[in-house]
Amino acid sequence: MKQRFEQSLQPVQSEIQAHNIKMKKRKEIVQLLQYKGESYWPAMLVCLADTKPADITVKKIAAERDNLQIEISSRQQSALQEWKEKLQKSPWVSKAYIRKWQKKGRENTAELHIVLHHEDKPVSQKDE
Numbered sequence: 001m002k003q004r005f006e007q008s009l010q011p012v013q014s015e016i017q018a019h020n021i022k023m024k025k026r027k028e029i030v031q032l033l034q035y036k037g038e039s040y041w042p043a044m045l046v047c048l049a050d051t052k053p054a055d056i057t058v059k060k061i062a063a064e065r066d067n068l069q070i071e072i073s074s075r076q077q078s079a080l081q082e083w084k085e086k087l088q089k090s091p092w093v094s095k096a097y098i099r100k101w102q103k104k105g106r107e108n109t110a111e112l113h114i115v116l117h118h119e120d121k122p123v124s125q126k127d128e
Contacts, residue, residue, distance in 0.1 A: 026091040044092045044116065051086040055079040068114040077108045084112060092116060
């Protein structure tokens with residue numbers, strides 16, 4: 001029984017624990033920034049730059065509240081999907097999805113929509 005646990009179940013348990021720690025840190029970062037009233041746009045823009053595959057061209061970025069809309073193009077359709085998946089794993093992104101996917105000649109164009117991670121602000125004490 002112990003051998004089965006060590007070979008089969010312990011790696012899964014360790015993976016779940018690591019995931020839970022990552023999600024807890026993600027939530028703490030967002031709550032801390034919101035509590036301080038600071039914007040995390042600079043960090044989000046760095047995240048976009050760090051995760052963007054080289055083959056993707058960004059044509060336009062529009063922001064509204066907690067949403068980003070990025071018009072992108074790439075010769076490789078897989079690059080668009082790759083970027084979406086990388087962003088989905090980011091601590092700043094709650095949801096990422098692709099809309100208006102089109103193929104124009106050898107180029108794929110799309111709109112990448114990103115919903116920024118948002119937690120309810122902690123309830124504050126009465127203002128004095």
